Amino acid sequence: MAEPGVDTGALHLLDVSPSIAGRPLFAPLSLTVAPGSVAAVMGPSGSGKSSLLSLIAGLLDPALTAGGDVRIGDRSLLGLPPEARGVGLLFQDDLLFPHLSVRDNLLFGVPAGQSMAERLEQVREALEEAELSGFEARDPATLSGGQRTRVALMRTLLSRPRALLLDEPFSRLDHALRDRIRRFVFDHATRRSLPVLLVTHDPDDAAAAGGNRVDLVPA
Incomplete structure (x- = not known):
């Protein structure tokens, strides 16, 4: 069940692709992640996975430009500052102070x-x-x-984010611990009816997402 006062809705990626000097990092990506579900975006290192999350969160490197549109529900996030997007990020490094x-x-x-x-x-x-x-x-x-x-x-x-983005947060955990922490993260996000987008190169991550997987295609 969603928490009171939290605006939830599906996360929509519409022909999204960051570019540098007019050259897309990957072919335009379209994907809808329903509230309470997890989608995995697969790709090797350097394919643009982290740039995709940065584009969604409003943290894209100034050298890159955003292509396409990103919406939660019917509201476009592009043009909004990061703090107004309501997007939570969990990184490979936990970034605790x-x-x-x-x-x-x-x-x-x-x-x-x-x-x-x-x-x-x-x-x-x-x-x-x-x-x-x-x-x-x-x-x-x-x-x-x-x-x-x-x-x-x-x-x-x-x-109280409206969507959760995961940038390979399980990759540095011991293998024996990885499954349990992955399930902990997915379960807590699902309980709050958050759409979850996970970028990874680990097939086990993608399988744990319930089979909702897309692969980045080189431009």
Whole structure:
């Protein structure tokens, strides 16, 4: 079930392709990701997978230009600043702030305009949901890889995104842990009815996405 107050809708990629000096990185890509479902975009290193996510999130390198359109529901994201797009990103590196505790890392994701008591309650609930109760004061450096990924995910979800983008966030986890953390991420996004777009070169990631897979085609 979607969280109250969160605007959800399908993620639509319409003939999307970033270009450099007028040369597309890959053939135009069209794809619809329904709320609560996961789609995997496959491609080798250097094929433009990360640039695709950057285009969606509004973080495209200035040397590149955006082609096509990106929509959540009936609203185009192109032209909006990153903070107005409502897109959450989970990277290969968890990007936790090393100088902040787990609690303060999570507080960073909670939207402003609420009392500190309300914000702390959301952090407490997020840690409980991630099976990390009692970790509030922990230094991120003391966490395992799987724990760091769970904290990074909960920080992203606390920001109440309308779609979730995954840039190979499982690739650095031990193989034995990868399946469990992948399922944790997918389950929590699905529970919130978020469309999830995963870019990867790992066939196991694509299989876990439920068979909803497209391959980037060189331009």
